[in-house]
Amino acid sequence: MTEFKRPDGRALDEMRPVEAKVGIVPNADGSAMYKSGDTVAIAAVYGPRKMHPQHQQDPEKGQIRCTYNMMSFSVSDRIRPGISRRSTEISKITEWALEPVLMLDKYPNTVVDVFIHITQADAGTRCAGINAASMALAHAGIPMKNLVTSISVGKLDKTLVVDLTKEEEDFEEGEGPTDIPISMTPDGKITHLQLDGKIGVQQLKDVVDMAKKACEKVYDVQKDALKKSIEEKQ
Numbered sequence: 001m002t003e004f005k006r007p008d009g010r011a012l013d014e015m016r017p018v019e020a021k022v023g024i025v026p027n028a029d030g031s032a033m034y035k036s037g038d039t040v041a042i043a044a045v046y047g048p049r050k051m052h053p054q055h056q057q058d059p060e061k062g063q064i065r066c067t068y069n070m071m072s073f074s075v076s077d078r079i080r081p082g083i084s085r086r087s088t089e090i091s092k093i094t095e096w097a098l099e100p101v102l103m104l105d106k107y108p109n110t111v112v113d114v115f116i117h118i119t120q121a122d123a124g125t126r127c128a129g130i131n132a133a134s135m136a137l138a139h140a141g142i143p144m145k146n147l148v149t150s151i152s153v154g155k156l157d158k159t160l161v162v163d164l165t166k167e168e169e170d171f172e173e174g175e176g177p178t179d180i181p182i183s184m185t186p187d188g189k190i191t192h193l194q195l196d197g198k199i200g201v202q203q204l205k206d207v208v209d210m211a212k213k214a215c216e217k218v219y220d221v222q223k224d225a226l227k228k229s230i231e232e233k234q
């Protein structure tokens with residue numbers, strides 16, 4: 001790898017400081033917070049409960065419905081409240097990232113609602129939201145095959161770096177930035193990958209390897225937070 005220096009002095013494969021907490025919204029069936037550096041996501045899960053509108057009910061299985069929202073004050077330029085194209089897209093990809101681990105066939109005609117709020121944003125919010133939502137679903141007791149972990153890997157000019165900040169996402173030298181958020185299960189099954197920019201096949205393989213290593217750390221943090229919430233109950 002080249003001698004690329006990250007603005008905050010992190011090693012190329014080093015994530016930002018991570019924190020997680022489970023059980024932060026008392027009224028929800030399950031909830032969690034995931035923080036990576038200055039990016040903070042909270043997720044609250046409600047359900048399974050009867051799907052409304054009724055015509056969207058699936059008699060074969062329950063469904064997951066995610067709502068991603070970046071709060072107005074989460075960045076210094078106030079964000080217009082309400083649904084945007086971006087929030088609609090991220091809500092959808094969050095559903096797709098989590099759906100493969102959920103076992104909702106025992107809950108026909110129902111929906112599990114997942115509300116994700118970004119209280120502070122410094123890039124990587126979709127990944128933080130997915131990490132928080134995954135813990136919140138487990139906390140709600142939704143049957144799951146596994147947790148989902150998520151991280152963003154970037155190519156800044158030619159150098160691969162893990163867990164980009166907004167400053168890094170805006171890097172404009174050489175070929176410019178490529179941002180690749182990836183979600184996977186702890187056994188390495190990819191449930192979501194987005195690619196914003198350009199990258200070659202070999203380098204994309206390196207990206208996946210880098211993401212896998214980072215996701216192992218995310219998984220440990222998620223597991224510890226879930227264990228802690230159980231211990232606190234006892």
Ligand code: CDP
Nearest residue numbers: 075079086121122123124125126127166169
């Ligand atoms: O947050 P994530 O990296 O998943 O998605 P993005 O669309 O690539 O956004 C990157 C970052 O841009 C966000 O995390 C925010 O810090 C910032 N942003 C912003 O300042 N205003 C917006 N309306 C959207 C994003």
